[in-house]
Amino acid sequence: MFKNYLKAAWRNLLKNKAHSFINITGLSAGMAVAMLIGLWVWDEVTFNHYHKNYDRIATLKQNQLLNGGIDTWQSMPYPIGDALRNSYGNYFKHVVMSSWTQPHLLTVGDTRIMKNGNSMEPEALDMLSLKMQQGTYAALKDPYSIVLSASLARTLFGDANPMDKLIKIDNKDELKVTGVYEDLPANTSFASTTFFLPWEYKLITDKWIRENPNPWGSNGFQVFVEMADHMDMAQVSRKIRNIRLDHQQPDERKFHSQIFLHPMRKWHLYEQFKQGVNTGGRIQFVWLFGIIGVFVLLLACINFMNLSTARSEKRAKEVGIRKAIGSFRLQLIWQFFGESLMMSVIAFVLCLILVQLMLPFFNEVADKNISMLWGSPLFWLAGIGCTVITGLVAGSYPALYLSSFQPVKVLKGTFRVGRLAAVPRKVLVVVQFTVSVVLIIGTIVIFRQVQFARDRPVGYNRDGLVSVDLMATEVADHFEAVKHALQSNGAVTEIAQAESPLTQVWNTNGGFDWKDKDPSLSVDFPTTGVSPEFGKTIGWQFKEGRDFSREFASDSAAFVLNESAVKFMGLKNPVGEIIKWDGMSFHVIGVIKDMIVESPYAPVRPSVFCIAKNPNNFLILRLNPAASATEALRKIEAVFKQYSPAAPFSYKFVDLEYARKFENEQRIGKLSSGFAILAIFISCLGLFGMATFMxxxxxxxxxxxxxxxxxxxxxxxxxxxxxxMLVVIALLIAAPLAYFGMYKWLQHYEYRSGIAWWIFAVTAAGAVIITLLTVSYQAIKAALMNPVKSLRSE
Structure with a gap:
């Protein structure tokens, strides 16, 4: 019996080639979209699952009362690790102090490369359950040791055994390789970390840690913990919340620091905090794309149901004859389900081929490293299960509908499909285009939000600006000589020093006081130390006052404020005002327009600029517009090599670094637009088939x-x-749905665009035009047909 069902299904597919092609193509496209989204969602929800005890690992965060609100930080004072061990040691299996992931210069013979690494306490290797290829979890106990990833070990030592080999770090100390671990996958929080250094080495080499007079008053490090067995993370989080507050000096308690544990399972998808409350994060995109995947697959199923029921009259006699010769309705139902399952299986095979071909492009757009999970039983179970469910859902309406025909009426020629029979098909077409229109409107809003933020004034001139990370101090120590050489050879027009890059905030400070300041107000401002040439080099824009100058010795005790700082402090005539910082007096010499250093979607924070004694972290250069960038960079590198021959020339274009701030939203927009195009394609396939039938x-x-x-x-x-008319109805339904959904999405951004009326007008016009183009071929073909042939008797 089953064999007969398959034969009948196969013959029916071959008999109606155009119908079968449209159905299978639509189903395979819908399945491919659903599978790509499923792989993406799986990659997101399994983030950090590589670490065996990820559900018991957490990082410390703190809420502080700052600038009139609650800010959430991950940066911690370094004594907090010992305090946790001494006071709450039985709550934790591991307490690990860590630096931030940052680049270091590694030198082995003639090989010099910049790689990201972390300084962490020895227990980190065990806590993160790294798969050690050589060495043990005790590999970081020696202060002058280093543990490498497998790929970094091959880069530095080739096929030679790296164990016990020496590596010079940052042109300073030689460290011995004591371990090699398997490369971490891309979907872990430590994926960018290619080596680990001992925490003890950080304490030995970091002068700031050794000489800090108030270690509990400064942040600068990370703390990771692994809970002891049977300990509840939420309860422990409540117990340790005042650990920093209890150790702070009296004048610092106004920050009301509250420590809490943020679980590793939430690091990636629930990374956003607002006013001290976790507000989600990337989880919104997981839900968004998950829903899109379901709806796109649903569109393909709708196509199948529509086309199958639309052709019901052509199969009515077949059903009537089968019933007349003894077929039961259940047998007919199984036959039609068999046809839909066969199509679904064929579509699944095509889907696998499509996904494999599309994955490289998809990974590039999504910035992922996803691969087909060929060896995963769960993947095949989900794939086959989805195929069967899709086949059953897609074939349910045709199977139940067609099998219900009465043979007497069919064979007597009195059977007619009533006018109401077309209503379900019309409803499904409306659903299809509703989903497609919502996707199109959402995509336009996303791209418009990105463009809105791009067009926001940044407060300085990014064109031709280059930031050079100084891994060694020799260039900064000879700043005047380097400046003279670069301006003389025509490579640059201006050059300055800075403590932090132009597109990030590295330092924030409190301790500021000014006239009429509320004594109970605690503040924390981004504070950047620069050389006097900084403003002229980047081209910041003054609203009042003047720039720093080497001609005024008093500028060593001067501030340049941004607009937000002046507004926050309530200074009506800021130039000349005295602001105290940790008891020292500074006079305001200028006010600049707000510069976007952090997120272009958020308000600019009150910021302070001052002259630093040794701003030797970065050089900011403005390339000479009269020379080519390639030639200018070659000249700059040559000059740098004169003073620091061992250090690599590492530079970044500021405009490209700024552009990276939009990558996440652009990525979401590209993915959404791709899914919207596929949704429209699937919907149009259905329309084409329906137009052909009509x-x-x-x-x-x-x-x-x-x-x-x-x-x-x-x-x-x-x-x-x-x-x-059906598309117009879909537009009327989709417009309010899209508006509500995108309005809620935009609320995540404090600096956001509106939802303009023309978005709906353009989408409506586009949907109508696409509909007309889709159905016009069959409509015009029918209109041009010779009426003699049309009216000829059967």
């Missing part, structure tokens, strides 16, 4: 109308207006 169904009617004098335009209008 043209066939109304062949005689069209012939009569043409004999009676109807023009091609009249016939085209007749066949097109019903589809246009």
């Amino acid at each position: 043209a066939e169904q109304r062949t005689k009617e069209i012939g009569i109308r043409k004999v009676m004098g109807a023009s091609v335009l009249n016939v085209w209008t007749l066949l097109s207006k019903d589809f246009v």
